[in-house]
Amino acid sequence: xxxxxxxxxxxxxxxxxxxxxxxxxxxxxxxxxxxxxxxxxxxxxxxxxxxxxxxxxxxxxxxxxxxxxxxxxxxxxxxxxxxxxxxxxxxxxxxxxxxxxxxxxxxxxxxxxxxxxxxxxxxxxxxxxxxxxxxxxxxxxxxxxxxxxxxxxxxxxxxxxxxxxxxxxxxxxxxxxxxxxxxxxxxxxxxxxxxxxxxxxxxxxxxxxxxxxxxxxxxxxxxxxxxxxxxxxxxxxxxxxxxxxxxxxxxxxxxxxxxxxxxxxxxxxxxxxxxxxxxxxxxxxxxxxxxxxxxxxxxxxxxxxxxxxxxxxxxx
Amino acid sequence: xxxxxxxxxxxxxxxxxxxxxxxxxxxxxxxxxxxxxxxxxxxxxxxxxxxxxxxxxxxxxxxxxxxxxxxxxxxxxxxxxxxxxxxxxxxxxxxxxxxxxxxxxxxxxxxxxxxxxxxxxxxxxxxxxxxxxxxxxxxxxxxxxxxxxxxxxxxxxxxxxxxxxxxxxxxxxxxxxxxxxxxxxxxxxxxxxxxxxxxxxxxxxxxxxxxxxxxxxxxxxxxxxxxxxxxxxxxxxxxxxxxxxxxxxxxxxxxxxxxxxxxxxxxxxxxxxxxxxxxxxxxxxxxxxxxxxxxxxxxxxxxxxxxxxxxxxxxx
Numbered sequence: 001x002x003x004x005x006x007x008x009x010x011x012x013x014x015x016x017x018x019x020x021x022x023x024x025x026x027x028x029x030x031x032x033x034x035x036x037x038x039x040x041x042x043x044x045x046x047x048x049x050x051x052x053x054x055x056x057x058x059x060x061x062x063x064x065x066x067x068x069x070x071x072x073x074x075x076x077x078x079x080x081x082x083x084x085x086x087x088x089x090x091x092x093x094x095x096x097x098x099x100x101x102x103x104x105x106x107x108x109x110x111x112x113x114x115x116x117x118x119x120x121x122x123x124x125x126x127x128x129x130x131x132x133x134x135x136x137x138x139x140x141x142x143x144x145x146x147x148x149x150x151x152x153x154x155x156x157x158x159x160x161x162x163x164x165x166x167x168x169x170x171x172x173x174x175x176x177x178x179x180x181x182x183x184x185x186x187x188x189x190x191x192x193x194x195x196x197x198x199x200x201x202x203x204x205x206x207x208x209x210x211x212x213x214x215x216x217x218x219x220x221x222x223x224x225x226x227x228x229x230x231x232x233x234x235x236x237x238x239x240x241x242x243x244x245x246x247x248x249x250x251x252x253x254x255x256x257x258x259x260x261x262x263x264x265x266x267x268x269x270x271x272x273x274x275x276x277x278x279x280x281x282x283x284x285x286x287x288x289x290x291x292x293x294x295x296x297x298x299x300x301x302x303x304x305x306x307x308x309x310x311x312x313x314x315x316x
Numbered sequence: 317x318x319x320x321x322x323x324x325x326x327x328x329x330x331x332x333x334x335x336x337x338x339x340x341x342x343x344x345x346x347x348x349x350x351x352x353x354x355x356x357x358x359x360x361x362x363x364x365x366x367x368x369x370x371x372x373x374x375x376x377x378x379x380x381x382x383x384x385x386x387x388x389x390x391x392x393x394x395x396x397x398x399x400x401x402x403x404x405x406x407x408x409x410x411x412x413x414x415x416x417x418x419x420x421x422x423x424x425x426x427x428x429x430x431x432x433x434x435x436x437x438x439x440x441x442x443x444x445x446x447x448x449x450x451x452x453x454x455x456x457x458x459x460x461x462x463x464x465x466x467x468x469x470x471x472x473x474x475x476x477x478x479x480x481x482x483x484x485x486x487x488x489x490x491x492x493x494x495x496x497x498x499x500x501x502x503x504x505x506x507x508x509x510x511x512x513x514x515x516x517x518x519x520x521x522x523x524x525x526x527x528x529x530x531x532x533x534x535x536x537x538x539x540x541x542x543x544x545x546x547x548x549x550x551x552x553x554x555x556x557x558x559x560x561x562x563x564x565x566x567x568x569x570x571x572x573x574x575x576x577x578x579x580x581x582x583x584x585x586x587x588x589x590x591x592x593x594x595x596x597x598x599x600x601x602x603x604x605x606x607x608x609x610x611x612x613x614x615x616x617x618x619x620x621x622x623x624x625x626x627x628x629x630x631x632x
Contacts, residue, residue, distance in 0.1 A: 032357070032358050032376050032377065032378055032379065033357070033358055034356055034357035034358015034359060034375075034376075035356055035357070035358060035359075038354070038356035038358075038359060038373075040350055040351055040354035040356060041348070041349070041350035041351070042348050042349055042350015042351060042354075043350060043351075043354060043371075045373070051397055052375075052396065052397065053374065053375040053395060053396025053397035053398075054372070054373060054374050054375065054395075054396075054397040054398070055359075055372075055373040056370070056371075056372060056373070057354075057361070057370060057371040057372070057373055058369065058370050059350075059368075059369040059370065060348050060350075061348065062348055063348065079369060079370075080368065080369025080370075081367055081368065081369035081370040082369075082370070097537075098537070100625075100627070101625065219566075220564075221413075221414070221564070221566045246564075248536075248537070248562075248564060248570075248571060248572050249571075250535075250537045250570040250571050250572070252571075254564075254566040254571060255564060255565075255566050255568075255570060255571010255572060256564050256566070256571060256572075293626070294626055295625070295626055295627045296625040296626055296627065297625075297626065298625070298626045298629065300623040300624075300629075301623050301624070301625055301626075303620075303623075304619075304620035304621075304623035305620075307616040307617050307619075307620035308616075308617070309416075309417065309611070309612040309613075309614070309617060310609070310610055310611055310612055310613065310614045310617075311416070311611045311612065313614065313616075
């Protein structure tokens with residue numbers, strides 16, 4: 001580098017002089033102490049155990065609801081920046097501002113990856129937002145949802161009607177029970193021995209050939225994400241395609257969330273190219289219970305969500 | 317929806333009964349009061365004026381440096397989650413953990429969009445990270461950087477040597493001066509009258525035909541982002557292509573940051589398809605001063621970064 005200081009003006013700082021700076025970069029610098037997880041009044045603070053040492057703070061206007069079911073503790077907050085916020089056992093679940101990103105991507109990534117999805121099982125997702133998104137698919141004839149906690153559904157119905165509207169689809173059948181129990185009781189041909197199997201093996205066995213599963217996965221920024229191991233493990237279980245995708249969700253820790261998509265043996269599934277683009281066949285809004293077209297998902301975002309930064313791509 | 321509660325178990329909450337919940341969703345619910353911008357000890361808190369009501373908190377292990385130049389206040393922190401962090405006038409500028417995303421994308425999005433970039437002007441970017449990335453391009457023969465604050469450069473050199481290494485490229489010429497002044501003093505043919513023009517008109521006039529500019533733009537999640545207006549304004553100034561891209565940067569407010577890319581009249585530039593992919597011609601690592609290949613940027617991420625969620629895409 002050639003400096004051309006004669007062309008410009010130099011700051012007050014003289015190189016290596018440190019006249020204006022108080023340099024504390026020496027061994028005697030004391031570590032800072034403070035609250036491990038501060039919770040300032042008027043703010044909701046979320047600390048993710050998957051990436052310690054950071055937190056996301058939301059300013060709270062008022063508490064709309066607080067209650068406890070036999071399973072979990074729920075709070076509905078009115079926030080300044082994200083609209084209404086649902087907090088489950090202290091962890092942020094959903095906000096009005098950005099729920100579209102999570103709900104649309106976790107639904108349409110799998111359902112747009114196969115030509116003609118007909119039967120869908122949703123385990124968890126009691127808020128109803130994924131149901132709302134499944135509802136946009138005219139090929140779907142039957143939607144089962146397993147949710148343990150009826151109170152959670154009622155709280156969402158009361159405070160997030162645009163999310164819980166998914167329950168209004170007549171194809172939806174709600175099972176207030178554990179998803180594993182439901183799978184074990186489901187009709188899966190006698191050749192499939194699923195009792196006693198780990199959860200994801202049960203899921204794989206319950207799927208048809210070329211069927212697909214999508215689950216939430218860790219953010220690509222989390223130090224704990226081990227993508228090669230994750231993909232290897234699920235490829236062994238599902239035997240078909242396994243792909244990792246991600247999408248921005250600003251209220252979640254690190255600002256993005258990951259998804260893992262798996263298909264079983266059978267017709268090859270290329271998750272990265274929508275075989276069944278929502279943009280076209282249903283025009284994204286003309287079918288189902290949602291009152292508005294998708295806000296986030298489109299075919300370009302679908303394919304883009306599988307593109308990984310080199311630090312993640314090169315280790316897969 | 318058909319409920320099949322006979323198949324499952326019902327939570328303790330009775331629908332509409334609220335026995336277990338304390339519902340405060342009535343007009344008498346008092347707004348919550350608290351500190352406007354709490355700063356708990358041991359944590360660095362960043363409040364973005366562009367999206368009030370939220371903040372990102374980083375746990376701090378120690379303060380490595382604090383100083384003030386004639387222009388601005390600087391702090392270097394050792395954080396738990398992001399490694400070393402540089403804070404300028406209270407705003408987080410860069411962290412060791414995620415600087416790759418910002419530096420690589422803001423550099424390679426423009427430089428990989430044209431076939432043979434030769435002369436580059438960097439205004440700001442005194443940390444040296446963008447210089448490090450420009451350095452990977454073997455076609456570049458000359459790199460000017462205008463940075464007002466020499467002290468900032470020295471602090472980066474001392475605490476972030478892997479970032480400031482960009483200054484070691486012999487093609488770099490550092491001008492300690494304002495970028496506008498530099499542009500006005502630069503040789504731009506007599507037909508170009510730039511004195512007195514607004515800044516971006518000066519930039520557009522200084523560029524060759526089919527030349528490109530990239531600047532940081534607002535996050536797609538910010539309520540203030542007006543993409544149609546932004547694109548219209550810059551299209552009027554630059555007369556060529558104008559595109560918006562975004563990339564995840566977890567330490568920045570909302571977890572993503574935007575970029576605006578503009579080309580002048582002349583050879584058409586399609587920013588979304590790298591005409592000059594870094595992956596191939598320089599193998600991403602064999603040229604320049606960087607000690608490691610790019611961690612984040614690749615040709616797939618390049619194109620993916622221009623894909624927008626429907627709420628942003630449909631308004632452009």
